[in-house]
Amino acid sequence: MPASEARARPVPAAGFFAGLPPLASQQATFDDAAYRSAPDDWALAVTDIVGSTRAIAAGRHKTVNFAAAMAIGAAKNLCAPEPIPFLFGGDGAVLMVPPQHAAAMRQALARVRGAARRDHGLELRVGIAPVAELRRCGADLRVARFEPTPGNHFGVFAGGGVGVLEDAIRGRAWPQLAALAAVPEALDDGVAADLSGLSCRWAPLHSHNGKMLTLIVHGAPRPGEIHAEVLRLAAKAGDARPAGLHNLRAPWPPAAFMLEVRARARGGSLLLWALRVAAETLLGSLLFATGLKAGRFDPGRYRAEIAANTDFCKHDATLCMVLDCALDAVEPVQRLLARRAAAEGFEWGAQVSATALMTCLVSAAAEGLHVHFIDGGDGGYTEAATRMKAARAAAGGSDAAAVLGEAPGRLRAS
Numbered sequence: 001m002p003a004s005e006a007r008a009r010p011v012p013a014a015g016f017f018a019g020l021p022p023l024a025s026q027q028a029t030f031d032d033a034a035y036r037s038a039p040d041d042w043a044l045a046v047t048d049i050v051g052s053t054r055a056i057a058a059g060r061h062k063t064v065n066f067a068a069a070m071a072i073g074a075a076k077n078l079c080a081p082e083p084i085p086f087l088f089g090g091d092g093a094v095l096m097v098p099p100q101h102a103a104a105m106r107q108a109l110a111r112v113r114g115a116a117r118r119d120h121g122l123e124l125r126v127g128i129a130p131v132a133e134l135r136r137c138g139a140d141l142r143v144a145r146f147e148p149t150p151g152n153h154f155g156v157f158a159g160g161g162v163g164v165l166e167d168a169i170r171g172r173a174w175p176q177l178a179a180l181a182a183v184p185e186a187l188d189d190g191v192a193a194d195l196s197g198l199s200c201r202w203a204p205l206h207s208h209n210g211k212m213l214t215l216i217v218h219g220a221p222r223p224g225e226i227h228a229e230v231l232r233l234a235a236k237a238g239d240a241r242p243a244g245l246h247n248l249r250a251p252w253p254p255a256a257f258m259l260e261v262r263a264r265a266r267g268g269s270l271l272l273w274a275l276r277v278a279a280e281t282l283l284g285s286l287l288f289a290t291g292l293k294a295g296r297f298d299p300g301r302y303r304a305e306i307a308a309n310t311d312f313c314k315h316d317a318t319l320c321m322v323l324d325c326a327l328d329a330v331e332p333v334q335r336l337l338a339r340r341a342a343a344e345g346f347e348w349g350a351q352v353s354a355t356a357l358m359t360c361l362v363s364a365a366a367e368g369l370h371v372h373f374i375d376g377g378d379g380g381y382t383e384a385a386t387r388m389k390a391a392r393a394a395a396g397g398s399d400a401a402a403v404l405g406e407a408p409g410r411l412r413a414s
Contacts, residue, residue: 016042016098017085017155022147026312029156030224035142038161040132041099044141045109046165047071049116050123052091052382062256062357064091064382065375066200067116067124069359070263071095072373073198074108076361085143085155087313088359088373090381094162094315096143096155102128110187119262127169127181134161137174148308151369157315192266197362197370199263200256201281203249204355204377209237210327212356214376216384217319217337219346226340227319233333237326242356242374244307244324252285253278296366310358310372320381322356322374349388353377 016039023029038044049055052064072086075095086095097105109126116124131141140159147153168174168181205212213234220226234240254260257277265273286292287299313320325333330352337348355377363369375381 015082017096017143017145017153018083020143020145022145022150022153023156024148026146027224027228029144029146029312029314030227032158034144035156035158036144037159038096038131038141038143039099040130040135042131043097043099043102043105043128044131044134044161044165045071045075045095045097045105045126045128046092046162046169047109047112047127048092048125048166048170050125053379053386055122056091056379056382061375061377061379062200062359063120063122063259065357065359065373066198066256066259066263067120067122068092069198069361069373070112070116070193070195071109071124071126073195073263073361074112074193075105076363077194077196078104078108080363083145083153085145085153085157087155087157087315088311088375089313089320090375094155094157096131099130102130106183107187107189108193109183110185111189111191111193113183114188114190115192115262120259125169126183127165127178128183129165129168129177129181131161133177133180134164137164137177139164146312148310148312149305149368151367152309152371154311154371156312160316162315163317190267192263194266195263198360199260199362200357200359201250201254201260201284202358202360203251203255204357205243205247205374206355207242207324208244208246209234209240209324211325211330212242212353212376213323213325213330213333214351214353214356214380214384215319215321215323215333215337215348216350216381216388217346217348218388219317220319220340220348221344221346223314223317223319226337227321229336230321230323230333233329233336234323234325236329238324239307240323240325241307241310242322242324243310243358243372245303248288248303248306250281250285250288252282254281257281298366301368302365302370305368305370306372309370310374322376322380324356347388347392349384349386349391351376351379351381351383351387353380356380 141161
């Protein structure tokens, strides 16, 4: 069904996201006709890790990514089986929940914030507000459903609502919205949010084509063209998706073993949960190494599905992506972005690394229901955003410059 036809048909608020036409390709998300206005009574939530740059510099990149994905895991489990839109930005997340779950989601955000602080020593900034309140601030919120394989979906957003709420919770603007979106500390009752399915068992993903290239492009008037041109250049040595059969390794024990243990223990015995997760990850490592099946679970099929089920981040005027880029295409990509930025007045930032990191949210592995959040190595989205902001400052606020470099998510860096 053409997106324009789907747009004309109203979607009931209760099944809003489920009723959106699925978009199987990233390029399809650049078609404005694929987006529908979010219902006023749905709630938008955003999270952001304070001091993520320092934490990553201290060697805690995996922890930052895991903490950023916690709100998504909590929201998905809270609203199941109803699908909801969400996206991952390296050190933060954006998600929406239907009205019947808004109050519970506010408490889940408080619990996730508390867990990030207690378990990981990270400060998570959170906020949640009804879509109607964003519209009172002059913004809109339109949503499309990116679904690379059946049942595995991500949200993509337009209309400016995400940026307005982010600015509010960071204290940049909209103080009344900030007050309404605030999540009181008292809501954290010490009960752990349900983070079932959240894990990061895979080793860092090593580039097969040359380098992992993390990009943020903000304010481009024709982002679809840029996306297509960047992909054309990056994929000259092969598939530019960062995860594939060539670089998916499941070592034992996983480096981030205790992140999963703490998330799943939910106040129970860490020792018992450590033993359980150790047994599960050992079995998984053996299955992936040998290719043997366990019941309905086929490790070969699961690995093949991962490449398709990795995330794609697009909201408002911001496009974020991690690509396995051909080595001799890294400079042409940056020249392309610099040339178009100078002509079109947008901002961009990039980070080049040898690896990427992956955090997983698995609903039903045997049924192929699993999605994966990617961040570039050596700072990834956070470092790319830092470079973009540095270029902006160096240009005296001009929008047409950025820098790219190699170094040992922002969702919105403006």
